[in-house]
Amino acid sequence: MQQTFYKYQGTGNDFVMIDNRQQTFDKKDIEHISFLCDRRFGVGADGLILIENHDTLDFEMVYYNADGSQSFCGNGGRCAVAFAKQLGIIKDDADFLAIDGKHYASIKEGVVKLQMADVNTVEKHDNHVFLDTGSPHHIQFEEQITDFDIKTLGAKIRYGAPYNAVGSNVNFVKKLSDTEFKVRTYERGVEDETLSCGTGVTAVALAMHYIGETEKNLITLKTQGGDLQVAFQSQNGTFNNVWLIGPAKIVYQGSI
Ligand SMILES: N[C@@H](CCC[C@H](N)C(=O)O)C(=O)O
DSSP: OOOEEEEEEETTEEEEEEEOTTOOSOTTOHHHHHHHHOTTTSSOOSEEEEEEOOSSSSEEEEEEETTSOOOOOHHHHHHHHHHHHHHTSOSSEEEEEETTEEEEEEEETTEEEEEEOOBOOOEEOSSOEEEESSSEEEEEEOTTTTSSOHHHHHHHHHHSTTTTTTOOEEEEEEEOSSSEEEEEEEETTTTEEESOOHHHHHHHHHHHHHTTSOOOSEEEEEETTEEEEEEEEEETTEEEEEEEEEEOEEEEEEEO
16 A cells, blocks of 8 residues: 655755554554665665654654654654644644643744753763753764764764663764864664764753853754754753744655
8 A cells, every 4th residue: 555755854864754643554563664674775864754643732753763763853843843833733823732742832934842851950060961851862072073084983882881782872062162062963763874863962052051161041053964953941050932933844745
C-alpha cells in the first residue's frame, strides 16, 4: 500500500512526516521506519514523525530517530506544529502531547515558538555540562568549532562512560558574544552530526546561563542549518518558561 508522506525541515534538521490520524502506520515495524529515513534507499531524513489524534489536546506527536529509537525532538516538534497547521488541525496556536509531556506552541509566518519542558537539574562537571531538555545533552566547549572531526569525537563521548549504551547527544559550543553561541551537535539515533538540534540548542542556552557564560535570557544559537533562539526564565539554577523559536518549512510531499 502506498503511503503519503511530507518532508519538513527546521534549520536543516529534516523529517518524514506522516498523518496517522487513521492509525494506518505500523509503529512496530522499526525496520520500515529506518528504511524511510535512509538517505540512499529510502526518502532520507534525521527522523520520522507521526501526527495522531489526542482526546483532549490538538494532536499527539510520535517521534522516531532515523534508527527507530525514540526521544523528544525540539525541531521535530516545531515541524509537527507547521504540519498540523497544513493539515488544518490547528490555526495559529497548538497544544500537543509528546514523549516528554504536554507542549504549547504558536506559529506565525512560518516561525514556530515551542514551549519546552522545565529544567530543574543541570550537572556541571570539570569539562562539560549535562542536562535533559526532553532528550539528554552533553555540552562542551570547542574552540576549533568549524574544523574538527565531530563524528569521531561525538561518537566517542556518546558511547563512552557515563552514557554507554543509553547514550547522549553531544553538543560542541563556541561563545561568540553574550547573546550568541555557535553550536554543532552529534545526535544519538542518527549517529552523526545533524545540521541542527532543537533540544540541543535549548540545552546549550540553559547551560551557558547556568555556568555564568551569559546573564541574558534570550540567546541566539547559530547552527550549521541556521539560527534558532531560546528564551527562558531562571531561578536558583532551575529554568522555566523555556521557548525554542525558529523556522519550520515544508520541502515536498510524495508517496512511497
Ligand atoms: N533533533 C532533535 C533531537 C532528537 C532526539 C535525539 N536524537 C535523541 O535520541 O536524544 C531535536 O531537534 O531536539
